């Protein structure tokens with residue numbers, strides 16, 4: 531992540547006109563922190579948009595490093611790759627930490643935003659960068675929700691979509707994981723309904739929320755593999771003397787602590803609210819009908835052990851979208867497999883794009899739908 535320091539500073543786009551949100555409220559302007567790699571072609575049609583997950587940032591070459599590089603899915607020699615920090619986050623784009631008109635941070639006053647608002651901000655950036663055509667939009671988790679939304683909101687420019695470990699709407703199961711996190715955060719007396727001060731943030735509440743989330747991001751097998759009692763790695767030192775000695779617990783606490791050092795509680799709430807309200811079909815019709823109208827080739831990446839965005843949801847997407855392929859990603863690491871196992875599924879994405887969204891394919895001239903789900907060679911996918 532950028533806080534480790536080795537990455538380029540984000541570029542910034544400042545839009546001074548009001549940005550109208552789905553809620554009807556408006557932000558007086560918008561600042562978007564983004565990074566780009568490669569060059570926009572003469573006809574401005576070689577863009578690739580990368581969308582990050584909940585606590586991610588614009589440093590896609592860091593958190594999705596296995597996808598980056600010459601000959602890979604994200605190839606700066608071929609593509610003009612853009613990744614922006616999402617609206618509502620705390621890594622440079624307008625969010626609760628941004629100063630409002632009164633010179634104070636928005637904080638708890640920051641308006642409710644939606645996944646669509648976030649994508650509209652990304653679209654505004656694409657407009658400002660002069661992008662005429664987008665080879666594909668790709669994202670995992672929250673970024674996957676955004677990638678599918680791009681297919682609807684900017685159907686003309688978006689030629690293909692890669693959506694990993696996500697869905698088209700938040701399920702009741704996802705909602706209750708988020709609600710548990712809200713309860714944990716709100717239980718911190720320092721939270722004060724979001725009106726905390728910079729020198730006394732609700733670190734205990736945010737840490738507890740992250741710990742709950744981390745459980746949903748991994749899997750029993752993943753933790754067993756790392757921390758099984760007979761693995762020799764179950765405890766720090768020779769043997770567990772107290773419950774706190776268990777490495778799995780310490781690992782969870784480490785992740786909880788790490789987040790509070792780098793993330794803002796109001797941003798966290800803003801983003802999980804955006805996730806929870808998301809429904810691709812909202813205001814557009816019923817879910818299946820809306821999906822059927824998405825004409826672009828879509829690769830749906832489904833992590834076999836994902837306990838948050840369940841494989842059944844992704845199978846529904848792949849079965850319903852008219853031009854979709856299902857990519858089963860055999861990872862034991864759960865939802866976070868979209869990051870941890872990226873090197874194993876990168877070739878499958880690349881091959882999908884080469885077959886279904888090649889550079890020379892003009893928008894709207896797409897290959898017919900295959901009767902079978904996309905099945906890459908097993909060696910591309912199997913995770914040891």
Ligand SMILES: CC(=O)SCCNC(=O)CCNC(=O)[C@H](O)C(C)(C)COP(=O)(O)OP(=O)(O)OC[C@H]1O[C@@H](n2cnc3c(N)ncnc32)[C@H](O)[C@@H]1OP(=O)(O)O
Nearest residue numbers: 582583584585586587593777778780781784788866869870
């Ligand atoms: C687009 C985006 O999603 S961007 C956001 C992605 N980044 C994050 O989510 C940040 C949080 N990081 C993570 O969740 C993970 O590190 C991932 C998903 C990026 C990678 O997963 P993994 O390779 O399985 O990492 P793992 O879960 O083992 O975490 C590694 C960290 O845990 C620490 N750790 C591992 N075991 C233990 C233990 N028993 N006790 C204490 N700490 C431990 C490591 O020292 C390391 O710390 P560091 O990250 O501060 O250097």
Ligand SMILES: N[C@@H](CCO)C(=O)O
Nearest residue numbers: 583584585586671672
């Ligand atoms: N590790 C991811 C999980 C959510 O997809 C994040 O923190 O953003």
